[in-house]
Amino acid sequence: MILGQGNVATHLWSAFHKVKTIELFQVNSRAFSAIPVSDVTIIAVTDDAIEEISQQLGSRKGLIVHTSGTVSMQAIHQQRKGVFYPLQSFTKGSSVNFSTVPFCLETRHERDFFTLQSLAKLVGSKTYRLNSDQRQKMHIAAVFVNNFTNHMYAIGKDICDVHEIPFEILHPLIAETAKKITNISPKEAQTGPAKRNDEETIKTHLEHLNSQQEELYTLVTKAIQNKQ
């Protein structure tokens, strides 16, 4: 049973739908007065709504889980509770290959953990056991490697646009940078003027940036230098 109709709910639905051994219901979370009982109920709604939905489910039987990276497992009020969090940024419209999506799992009871593990494996996903605290910390790490990294790309594109340089020249470098850290640690992979303490290049670069870019360049450069 999947409650919700957002991106996560829709993508999970599509994935589970292909698995013949799962009997599946999807329910619009705003109108589930008479939802059928099922082994696992997945509350795939916005973070704010999870607790309220759980309360509305009352003394529902079976395992009740949410799919949020940030909300504690304690937001679920039922006795058999858990978290079934797929770590990926889902985009509406584009299909998801779940075999590349890791699931972070947490349950109150050990046997329920194996149920979630089996569910994830049915769609080909790797699973990891993380408690609510770890999941929240990982979400912060994800902000750095996803949201903030994307902003670095945005600045790169801004600089290219101003100087009429096709941003696509940088695509292979971006791909290589992302691939490299799957083989060696980011610390070992670090290169560039900050890492080399190449003050002359750093000074030249700063002269060509706008004030916001300059502030960021200075701070990240300092951070890289402090890390050595």
Added chain:
Amino acid sequence: MILGQGNVATHLWSAFHKVKTIELFQVNSRAFSAIPVSDVTIIAVTDDAIEEISQQLGSRKGLIVHTSGTVSMQAIHQQRKGVFYPLQSFTKGSSVNFSTVPFCLETRHERDFFTLQSLAKLVGSKTYRLNSDQRQKMHIAAVFVNNFTNHMYAIGKDICDVHEIPFEILHPLIAETAKKITNISPKEAQTGPAKRNDEETIKTHLEHLNSQQEELYTLVTKAIQNKQ
């Protein structure tokens, strides 16, 4: 003719060596008193050494180019000069697939441009025409999308390590983030608490960071918010 024995020189050598139509010489840049004349001389040495090497080459015939992203074409003193800059971070020991490496080309004379273009195409590379100013600006953009992005990965790993979370959980997200901007612009791809102006999540995240991470989180968040 390739002068130099660093990473770029070695990788270029390996690539050109496979092309039967190129007759190739590689020379240790510290001992080239009697180097043979060739159509194209590629000075693939450290940035600081380019001008000196060019001067030592005297009135050498043929096209003389360097391979630096930051040094101006004017560092070459010969009349027929150019730049043959492969945009990729080369690592010692790991082989390079040049078909994914874009070359940024610049020459003083138009016919020499086509020579460099042909050379790059022989190893399967895409080419772009950039002048020295554009190349230097693109190098700054590369610092953001490569060096600074890598530092975002490093912080992500630090957070994971402290909380005993396997960093590999984030690998698929990192790959997806890098891939996304080849289809849509980084600005369109931006997600996360900063983009959503989700002040509550931002506040919670800041409480869990060390002072340097906090400073960076605040600045990048502000930058993303200003960009909307």
